[in-house]
Amino acid sequence: MTIHRVIRHVQRYQGWVGGGAALCLTVGLYLGLLGSPPDYYQGEVVRIMYIHVPLAHTALLGYTVLAGGSAWYLWKRDPIIDNMCHAVAALSACFTALALLTGMIWGKPTWDTWWTWDARLTSFTVLLLILLGYLMVRTVVDDLDKAARYGAVLAILGFVDLPIIHFSVEWWRTLHQPQSISMRGVSIASGLLAPLVVMSVGMSLLFSYMLMIRTQLLYLNRLLDAKKGRLLHQFHMSKADS
Amino acid sequence: MTPFLKTIRWILWKDLVIELRCRETIASMVFFALIVILIFSFSFSMDQQAAHDVLAGMIWVAFAFTGMIGLGKSFSAELQNDCLEALQMAPVSRGTLYLGKVAANFAFMFVVEILLFPMFVILFNVDVVEDLSLLLVVFSLATAGLAAVGTLFAALTVHIRAREVMLPILLLPMVVPVMIAAVEATKGALNGDPLSLYRPWLELLAIFDVVFTIVSFWMFDFVMDA
Amino acid sequence: MNTLRMFYIRWGVVLAVAAGLVVLTAHHYRVHLASFAPREVASESPAGEIRVIGMVQSGTLTGDVSAGDATFTLAGQDASLPVAYQGPPPDNLREFKTLVAIGTWSASERVFQARDIGIVPNYGFVTGAYLVGLLPLALLLFTMSRRVSLLYEEMKASRLYQED
Amino acid sequence: MSMTAISCQHLGKAYGHYQVLHDVNLTLAPGECFTLLGPNGAGKTTLLKILATLQRPSEGHYEMLGMNGQTDRDALRSHFVFLAHSTHVYDDLNARENLAFALALRGQRPTDHDIKMALDRVHIGAFAEMKTRHYSAGMKKRLALARTMLARPRILLLDEPFTALDSDGTAIMRDYIGERLSDNGTVIMATHDPEQARPVTTRAGRLRHGTLQEIALDSCVRRNDGRDMQPDDAFS
Numbered sequence: 001m002t003i004h005r006v007i008r009h010v011q012r013y014q015g016w017v018g019g020g021a022a023l024c025l026t027v028g029l030y031l032g033l034l035g036s037p038p039d040y041y042q043g044e045v046v047r048i049m050y051i052h053v054p055l056a057h058t059a060l061l062g063y064t065v066l067a068g069g070s071a072w073y074l075w076k077r078d079p080i081i082d083n084m085c086h087a088v089a090a091l092s093a094c095f096t097a098l099a100l101l102t103g104m105i106w107g108k109p110t111w112d113t114w115w116t117w118d119a120r121l122t123s124f125t126v127l128l129l130i131l132l133g134y135l136m137v138r139t140v141v142d143d144l145d146k147a148a149r150y151g152a153v154l155a156i157l158g159f160v161d162l163p164i165i166h167f168s169v170e171w172w173r174t175l176h177q178p179q180s181i182s183m184r185g186v187s188i189a190s191g192l193l194a195p196l197v198v199m200s201v202g203m204s205l206l207f208s209y210m211l212m213i214r215t216q217l218l219y220l221n222r223l224l225d226a227k228k229g230r231l232l233h234q235f236h237m238s239k240a241d242s
Numbered sequence: 243m244t245p246f247l248k249t250i251r252w253i254l255w256k257d258l259v260i261e262l263r264c265r266e267t268i269a270s271m272v273f274f275a276l277i278v279i280l281i282f283s284f285s286f287s288m289d290q291q292a293a294h295d296v297l298a299g300m301i302w303v304a305f306a307f308t309g310m311i312g313l314g315k316s317f318s319a320e321l322q323n324d325c326l327e328a329l330q331m332a333p334v335s336r337g338t339l340y341l342g343k344v345a346a347n348f349a350f351m352f353v354v355e356i357l358l359f360p361m362f363v364i365l366f367n368v369d370v371v372e373d374l375s376l377l378l379v380v381f382s383l384a385t386a387g388l389a390a391v392g393t394l395f396a397a398l399t400v401h402i403r404a405r406e407v408m409l410p411i412l413l414l415p416m417v418v419p420v421m422i423a424a425v426e427a428t429k430g431a432l433n434g435d436p437l438s439l440y441r442p443w444l445e446l447l448a449i450f451d452v453v454f455t456i457v458s459f460w461m462f463d464f465v466m467d468a
Numbered sequence: 469m470n471t472l473r474m475f476y477i478r479w480g481v482v483l484a485v486a487a488g489l490v491v492l493t494a495h496h497y498r499v500h501l502a503s504f505a506p507r508e509v510a511s512e513s514p515a516g517e518i519r520v521i522g523m524v525q526s527g528t529l530t531g532d533v534s535a536g537d538a539t540f541t542l543a544g545q546d547a548s549l550p551v552a553y554q555g556p557p558p559d560n561l562r563e564f565k566t567l568v569a570i571g572t573w574s575a576s577e578r579v580f581q582a583r584d585i586g587i588v589p590n591y592g593f594v595t596g597a598y599l600v601g602l603l604p605l606a607l608l609l610f611t612m613s614r615r616v617s618l619l620y621e622e623m624k625a626s627r628l629y630q631e632d
Numbered sequence: 633m634s635m636t637a638i639s640c641q642h643l644g645k646a647y648g649h650y651q652v653l654h655d656v657n658l659t660l661a662p663g664e665c666f667t668l669l670g671p672n673g674a675g676k677t678t679l680l681k682i683l684a685t686l687q688r689p690s691e692g693h694y695e696m697l698g699m700n701g702q703t704d705r706d707a708l709r710s711h712f713v714f715l716a717h718s719t720h721v722y723d724d725l726n727a728r729e730n731l732a733f734a735l736a737l738r739g740q741r742p743t744d745h746d747i748k749m750a751l752d753r754v755h756i757g758a759f760a761e762m763k764t765r766h767y768s769a770g771m772k773k774r775l776a777l778a779r780t781m782l783a784r785p786r787i788l789l790l791d792e793p794f795t796a797l798d799s800d801g802t803a804i805m806r807d808y809i810g811e812r813l814s815d816n817g818t819v820i821m822a823t824h825d826p827e828q829a830r831p832v833t834t835r836a837g838r839l840r841h842g843t844l845q846e847i848a849l850d851s852c853v854r855r856n857d858g859r860d861m862q863p864d865d866a867f868s
Contacts (some may be wrong), residue, residue: 026485033493033598044501044589048597055601074464094608098601105597109590129415136411140403143647145468145688150398153461154412157391160457161416168419168446172426206605213612220619229651245739252736260724263763323772324718331684332737333710467705468688 006080007219010212018209024202028054031195039192048106050195054203055099056124062092062207063127067159070152080219082148085155086138087214091207093131100124119170126165130158144222249334253342257316258349267315271308271354278304279358279365293366298428301362302421305355306388310410312350313392316343317400326400330466340393340462344455347396348389355381368432377431383447384424390451391416394458397465423447471624475617479610486606497591503568506544513575520549520580521588523566533561542569542580551580558585637662637697637787637818638683644691644842645678652678654842656692660835662786665809665819667829669847670839676822677717679839680789683820684714696787710738712787713780717795719772720779723765727751727775730764734779742782750778754804769796777805788812790821794828806832 003011032050039046069085103121104114115121134154141147261267282300286292320326329339359377362368395413399405423443430440503519504512522542531538536557542549551569553561560567568589571582636659643656652675660666668676681687683694685705694701699708721730731747742750751757754774756767764772773796780788788809794802809819809832823829826836837846 022482022485026489029489029598030492033489034496038586038589043587044591045593047594051598051601094604098604102597102601105593105600109593126415126418133408133412133415136408137398137402140408141401142403145690146401149464150402153394153398153464157394157416157454157457157461160453161419164419164446164450164453168422171442171446172422175426206609210605210609210612213609213616217612217616217619220616220623224619224623226646229646249737252733256722256725256729256733259729260722263724322723323721324716325720325722327686327714327716327718328720328734329737330686331709331714333706333708333739334737335706468686 003223004080004219007216010216014209014212017205017212021202021205021209024198024205028195028199028202031198036192036195042110045106045109046192048102049192050199052099052102052106053196054200055095055102057200058203058207059092059095059099059124059127061204062088062095063131063159063162065211066092066155070155073148073152074156079144079148079222080215082144082152083218083222084211084215085148085151086218087211089131089134089138089151089155091210091214093128093135095203095207096124096128096131100128117173119166119173122169122173123162123166126169127158127162130154130161134158245334246338249332249338250342250345253339254345254349257343257346260319261350267312267319267350268354270315271311271350272357274311275304275308275354275358276361278307279361283365288366290367290369294368294432297362297366297368298425298432300366301359301428302384302425304358304362305351305385305424306414306417306421307410308354308358309351309385309388309392310413312354313347313389313396313413314399314406314409316347316350316393317396318405321400330468336463336466337459339466340397340459343397344389344393347393348385351385351389352382355385373431373434376437377428380424380427380431380444380447383444383451384420384427386451387420387424387447387454388417390454390458394462394465397462419446419450423450471617471620475613479613482606501589503589505547506542506549507547509549509573509580510547510578513573515573517570517572519586520551520569521566522549522569524561524563526563529561529563533557549580550578551582553582553585555583555585560587561585635661636695637664638694638820640683640692640694642692643679643682643689643694645675645682645687646690652842653682653689653839656839656842656844658837658844660818660820662816662818663813664834665813665821665832667826667833667836668820668822668839668844669824669826669836670822671824674839675842676839677791679844680714680716680791680820680822684712684716684789685709686714711785712789713783713785714789715776715780715791715793717791719776721764721767721772721775724763726763727756727760727767727778730775731779731782735782738783740783746782747778750781751775753781754778755800770798770801773797774801774804777801777808781808786817788817788819788821790819790823792823793821794823794825802828 028050032047036047036050038044066085066088069081069088073081073085100121103124107116108114134151137154138147138151141150279300282304286296288296317326320329332339359381392409392413395409395416399408399412402408423446427440427443427447430443501519503521504514506520506522508514509518509520520542522544525541525543525548528541529538530540531553534557536553536555538553538561540551540553540561542551551571553569553571566588568586569580569582570584570586571580573580638658638660640656640658643653644651645653656679658666668679670676678687682689683696683701685701685708688702696708697711699711701708720734722733725733728744728747728751731742731750735742748757748760751760754777756771756774756778759767759771764775767775790809793805793809797805806828809821812819813832813834819832821829821833826833829836835846836848837844
């Protein structure tokens with residue numbers, strides 16, 4: 001039995017990606033927690049930014065990969081691409097949820113509220129709902145091929161919708177609550193920028209590494225399933241011959 | 243008439259004839275909406291001014307959920323005697339089937355909205371003296387948006403378990419822009435604001451309609467075709 | 469090499485690095501960023517540069533704040549501390565404000581010589597955010613990798629797959 | 633025109649765990665009627681659904697009238713009719729409307745006379761204006777047959793064409809199949825009742841656990857020795 005070409009590549013390179021992620025995250029955490037000065041206005045709380053912003057960036061990156069992968073799947077119909085999309089969706093949902101949670105924790109000391117219907121938070125919530133819908137479709141559809149197609153269609157539609165959602169929510173917010181709570185852009189001094197960049201790169205690498213692992217997981221599950229199916233078939237055939 | 247338009251017309255004709263014979267979909271949508279109105283009036287004990295303020299929101303909550311019923315039925319009705327299979331084997335492009343179904347769904351939802359709007363106005367004692375034609379434009383644009391995405395998702399959920407639950411779960415997050423724009427524009431039209439104030443919302447609705455009709459038109463291929 | 473053993477070795481290294489980072493951070497905050505209450509300063513007289521948390525008592529703020537030269541009293545729960553500030557013009561210095569004064573305690577003059585004023589750090593939120601952000605990811609990654617290793621073992625055992 | 637009407641190469645279909653079809657090869661010329669036999673769950677309907685473009689094979693490919701079954705689907709669809717187990721009629725339309733709609737989707741516009749002729753031929757002309765909700769199963773099957781007649785396909789895919797039909801209906805169905813064959817049409821018919829299919833069958837095959845084996849036609853008669861024939865042991 002052979003392993004898919006893509007999985008072979010993943011096996012070869014995953015160590016490098018994982019190592020890079022570990023290195024970047026270690027350096028990033030060191031810089032973020034110890035090596036950078038506190039912010040002039042926000043003080044120590046600004047350190048939450050170094051975990052929150054990379055999580056959010058990575059979630060968006062993941063969604064872009066999901067939409068691209070879905071289009072690719074509809075074109076090529078290669079199950080391995082579908083495995084990749086399925087893996088990306090679960091991870092993106094995870095990163096989106098964590099970005100929302102860390103955002104809430106950051107919001108409490110800075111805005112003095114856990115939640116506000118601000119444009120970014122709202123569109124991230126909708127994004128999370130779309131991703132959860134995607135994952136639900138994948139679990140309730142029994143036929144693998146159908147699940148893959150439906151999921152791909154959903155992902156692409158959601159990707160087209162995302163900018164429209166963000167735009168409309170932002171517009172609606174400015175209409176109803178003219179900047180009562182504004183997201184004051186943190187003046188990014190070079191001391192704050194370095195850990196942010198390193199953490200962002202680290203998170204993207206971590207995402208890629210987790211993606212490689214999860215794609216393998218889904219692929220191997222399906223491979224074993226197929227093998228079991230083949231054994232079942234052979235069993236039937238031997239019974240038919242006897 | 244081109245074969246393309248003919249097919250769309252035939253699908254619309256078929257759905258309308260069946261609906262006229264049974265009156266199942268529209269009747270259930272209207273009754274459901276009446277119950278929603280009833281529950282609204284219990285939940286918020288409103289004077290006329292308060293009702294006026296939240297009327298647009300209530301209207302669109304009711305429309306969205308009744309629309310969900312109509313959309314769900316549009317494809318589950320095709321499951322009797324596996325008629326959906328016959329549609330799938332029809333030698334026309336999937337997009338044609340999609341547009342035919344969108345037309346039928348739009349017709350049902352729009353008729354229900356026209357029936358329900360006066361009830362909202364009467365039951366909540368709201369004075370509506372303003373130009374109703376603009377309101378019709380708002381309704382039709384927003385309904386087109388709901389129907390464009392909803393038809394695709396109805397086709398997508400028709401074969402999966404728990405489709406009655408899955409359709410709103412998938413559809414509602416996607417149509418957030420439609421809901422926002424529809425509520426804002428309806429509010430503007432009901433208040434008799436100058437058009438320039440809520441014109442951007444109408445434009446947003448129009449953009450949404452165009453974008454999602456085109457995208458769904460392409461995507462319907464992958465939903466319907468094995 | 470056994471896939472599963474490799475897996476545990478890898479995660480051992482990750483855990484060690486993580487533990488090292490935690491210890492380093494905790495140490496850093498304890499040594500450099502530990503703060504005192506006014507009562508502790510008065511009674512213990514710690515040497516070197518320290519941080520004191522307290523509220524600016526009303527009516528005690530004198531001097532020219534905008535020029536970066538002021539004296540005030542920092543009140544804790546049951547004691548207060550006279551502070552003389554000299555440094556860049558502070559943003560946060562006003563009455564009834566809880567803040568951090570950074571400087572040295574001169575036990576002879578019974579005055580805290582502050583060179584900087586900071587806002588009260590909120591380590592709870594920071595710690596919470598990092599734990600919430602990183603722990604689930606680590607747990608997810610751990611379970612996934614473990615499952616993949618087990619699957620490879622299963623495939624090897626059933627001779628479905630030969631490694632190159 | 634090519635001499636093969638249908639050709640399948642190495643068709644396979646798996647639903648997750650279970651391999652339903654395995655390496656199915658089949659070539660049919662115009663004028664042939666292939667009868668697919670086999671026990672329940674052998675994959676007969678799956679094979680027909682793949683040929684009817686309702687499902688995608690997981691392995692292999694097939695051609696009909698020289699058109700690829702995966703890439704030229706839209707063109708292919710106007711050349712065959714799949715008479716499935718379910719009848720594809722709308723319960724709330726009457727027979728005439730059902731026919732008009734189904735044929736309109738195929739781009740055909742039969743006249744009222746054509747429709748009346750077809751309904752008369754399957755002996756339900758008297759019920760043309762009745763909602764098909766009130767039809768019996770056999771009548772719906774006849775209506776589906778009338779639809780097939782009007783569509784005049786070059787390839788007929790039949791799934792259990794004789795179930796629900798009485799002897800009169802069976803005769804009409806067989807007549808129609810014979811007519812298509814003499815008109816150089818091609819028929820694939822799945823059934824577990826070889827006796828009824830035998831008069832029109834030119835070739836036969838047996839699906840078992842997803843594998844297709846062609847069998848000699850004679851064996852259809854040979855085993856007919858009076859005792860009840862079990863579908864499963866029909867040709868073993």
